[in-house]
Amino acid sequence: MGTPPTSDGPRHLKRPAKDPAGGPAIRLARPNVAVDTVLFAVESGRLRCYLVQLKRGPLEGKWAFPGGLVRFGELLDDAARRELLASTGVNEPYLEQLFSFGDPSRDPRAHVVSVAYMALIDDPRLAATQSSKYGGGGWFEVSSLPGLAYDHELVARYALGRLKAKLEYTNVACRLLPAVFSFTELEELYSLILDRQIDRRNFRRRILGMGLLERTSAQRRGSHRPAALYRFLTRDSQTVEML
Amino acid sequence: MGTPPTSDGPRHLKRPAKDPAGGPAIRLARPNVAVDTVLFAVESGRLRCYLVQLKRGPLEGKWAFPGGLVRFGELLDDAARRELLASTGVNEPYLEQLFSFGDPSRDPRAHVVSVAYMALIDDPRLAATQSSKYGGGGWFEVSSLPGLAYDHELVARYALGRLKAKLEYTNVACRLLPAVFSFTELEELYSLILDRQIDRRNFRRRILGMGLLERTSAQRRGSHRPAALYRFLTRDSQTVEML
DNA sequence: CCAAAAGTGTTGGCTCTACACCCATGA
DNA sequence: TCATGGGTGTAGAGCCAACACTTTTGG
Numbered sequence: 001m002g003t004p005p006t007s008d009g010p011r012h013l014k015r016p017a018k019d020p021a022g023g024p025a026i027r028l029a030r031p032n033v034a035v036d037t038v039l040f041a042v043e044s045g046r047l048r049c050y051l052v053q054l055k056r057g058p059l060e061g062k063w064a065f066p067g068g069l070v071r072f073g074e075l076l077d078d079a080a081r082r083e084l085l086a087s088t089g090v091n092e093p094y095l096e097q098l099f100s101f102g103d104p105s106r107d108p109r110a111h112v113v114s115v116a117y118m119a120l121i122d123d124p125r126l127a128a129t130q131s132s133k134y135g136g137g138g139w140f141e142v143s144s145l146p147g148l149a150y151d152h153e154l155v156a157r158y159a160l161g162r163l164k165a166k167l168e169y170t171n172v173a174c175r176l177l178p179a180v181f182s183f184t185e186l187e188e189l190y191s192l193i194l195d196r197q198i199d200r201r202n203f204r205r206r207i208l209g210m211g212l213l214e215r216t217s218a219q220r221r222g223s224h225r226p227a228a229l230y231r232f233l234t235r236d237s238q239t240v241e242m243l
Numbered sequence: 244m245g246t247p248p249t250s251d252g253p254r255h256l257k258r259p260a261k262d263p264a265g266g267p268a269i270r271l272a273r274p275n276v277a278v279d280t281v282l283f284a285v286e287s288g289r290l291r292c293y294l295v296q297l298k299r300g301p302l303e304g305k306w307a308f309p310g311g312l313v314r315f316g317e318l319l320d321d322a323a324r325r326e327l328l329a330s331t332g333v334n335e336p337y338l339e340q341l342f343s344f345g346d347p348s349r350d351p352r353a354h355v356v357s358v359a360y361m362a363l364i365d366d367p368r369l370a371a372t373q374s375s376k377y378g379g380g381g382w383f384e385v386s387s388l389p390g391l392a393y394d395h396e397l398v399a400r401y402a403l404g405r406l407k408a409k410l411e412y413t414n415v416a417c418r419l420l421p422a423v424f425s426f427t428e429l430e431e432l433y434s435l436i437l438d439r440q441i442d443r444r445n446f447r448r449r450i451l452g453m454g455l456l457e458r459t460s461a462q463r464r465g466s467h468r469p470a471a472l473y474r475f476l477t478r479d480s481q482t483v484e485m486l
Numbered sequence: 487c488c489a490a491a492a493g494t495g496t497t498g499g500c501t502c503t504a505c506a507c508c509c510a511t512g513a
Numbered sequence: 514t515c516a517t518g519g520g521t522g523t524a525g526a527g528c529c530a531a532c533a534c535t536t537t538t539g540g
Contacts, residue, residue, distance in 0.1 A: 030273075030275050030276065030313070030315055031276050031314075031315060032273050032276075033274050033275075033276055033345070069273065070273070070274055070356065072347070073347045073354055074347065075346060076343060076345035076356065079345075100319060100358045102313065102318060102319035102358070104316045104318065111315050111316055113276045113313065113319065113356075113358070115343045182492085183492080183493090184491075184492075199530075199531075200492090200494095201493085201494070201495080201531095201532085202529075202531085204493085206529090221538075222490080222491075222538080222539075223489075223490065223538070223539040223540060224489075224491040224492070224537075224538055224539070225490080225491060225492045225537035225539095226491095226492080226538065228492085425519085426520090442503075442505085443520085443521095444504095444521070444522080445502075447520085448502095464511075464512085465511080465512080466511070466513060466516075466517060466518090467511055467512075467516075467518040467519070468509060468510035468511050468517080468519045469511065469519080470518080470519060470520090471520090
């Protein structure tokens with residue numbers, strides 16, 4: 001989580017009573033639940049994720065993934081969406097739960113279990129932070145993140161790993177691309193995220209073999225041969241059988 | 244979770260105040276965190292998981308995976324281990340976090356976010372329930388579970404899916420087998436869990452090719468040709484590169 | 487006509503699958 | 514000697530990686 005102070009309440013609730021012997025008060029103290037979301041997008045040829053700067057508390061000035069406490073009666077996915085919208089203005093991203101991080105010392109202020117999410121959008125301009133909760137926000141290249149609060153280094157690694165893995169056997173890529181794109185753009189996306197070069201011919205064969213794409217009649221023009229544009233048959237999640 | 248009433252406190256804490264307008268009281272109400280663990284073992288040639296029967300509350304009589312609330316200051320893994328030990332006597336299982344289930348309606352009594360775990364042991368006789376918290380416990384074949392409480396059907400499917408997947412590219416199998424075993428036993432384990440027949444020769448080649456096993460000098464004897472016994476080089480988690 | 491990016495096939499190696507017979511032991 | 518499970522090899526198909534030249538357009 002990271003669970004920066006939320007606008008809907010203070011964060012220090014439910015500390016164990018200071019009674020070290022553990023009277024009834026200590027038994028009532030329970031960890032809180034938060035969500036934190038790693039939002040990815042491609043901007044100027046780099047894979048980036050969105051960070052917000054903490055404004056208050058012992059971690060003031062550090063960067064973190066947007067997140068906050070889950071409300072009573074709220075779905076985890078909804079909490080992630082709500083916090084992401086509040087912190088970045090991003091509205092309907094692809095969203096996927098990653099893992100839960102529950103080390104009680106991950107947040108110096110309280111015991112908060114964070115359910116980490118990954119979110120993808122196709123246009124980085126959709127994100128901007130005006131929330132008074134944070135000192136600002138912005139896109140950072142995943143390979144050179146600033147010092148992160150909480151255990152967010154760990155969360156970042158986990159998210160990147162998941163994204164890489166899912167490129168290989170699902171159609172997630174479509175959530176990082178516009179509806180229609182050239183094969184070269186798709187290839188660059190893969191090359192970017194997997195951080196290695198890709199053979200154009202083999203890539204084309206393989207991807208087309210998955211049967212997730214269709215060619216549109218549109219073309220992209222430039223001072224060179226025009227490129228055919230493609231579209232994913234569906235933007236819903238699909239998994240390719242690999243046997 | 245499932246989060247049956249725990250021995251260390253009632254479960255209805257932190258309900259939102261009945262004030263429907265949402266005064267300060269409602270803002271303090273937060274979901275609780277629980278862990279629930281799907282414990283697997285092979286018994287008499289079947290893949291089984293361990294269920295406990297709920298004794299109190301609206302779900303009385305239903306079966307569920309053992310679990311309970313996470314304590315303040317406790318690691319998630321530790322909570323899973325603690326609850327598993329208390330409910331089944333199982334001590335040092337292989338343990339792996341699966342997914343978090345947070346639907347507020349999953350538990351009729353309260354909003355409880357459950358972090359689901361999978362645990363593996365090599366001997367089903369290690370598990371038994373004497374906890375007064377439950378009306379008993381036992382091993383059930385995964386393909387014919389009784390009616391489960393909470394969203395534990397979902398948890399069960401998720402756990403089985405994860406187990407199947409990890410058989411293919413890790414050494415998890417070793418956590419369901421004794422330290423030393425014949426190739427046939429290993430093959431039967433795979434066949435059992437993946438629920439399909441396996442070609443003995445190809446299986447042998449493939450598994451040996453992964454380089455995770457070593458042959459011991461011991462043999463298993465019976466009224467037939469003796470079987471060579473093998474051992475996993477390490478029982479620590481290992482992943483095989485598949486390229 | 488030049489620059490820039492798009493588009494396209496083939497080959498060799500490797501991996502995977504399918505498949506059936508002999509072996510070692512105990513009873 | 515028979516029953517039981519243990520142990521082994523090979524051939525064909527499909528898959529994947531490596532590799533370079535031609536095409537189309539705009540300037």
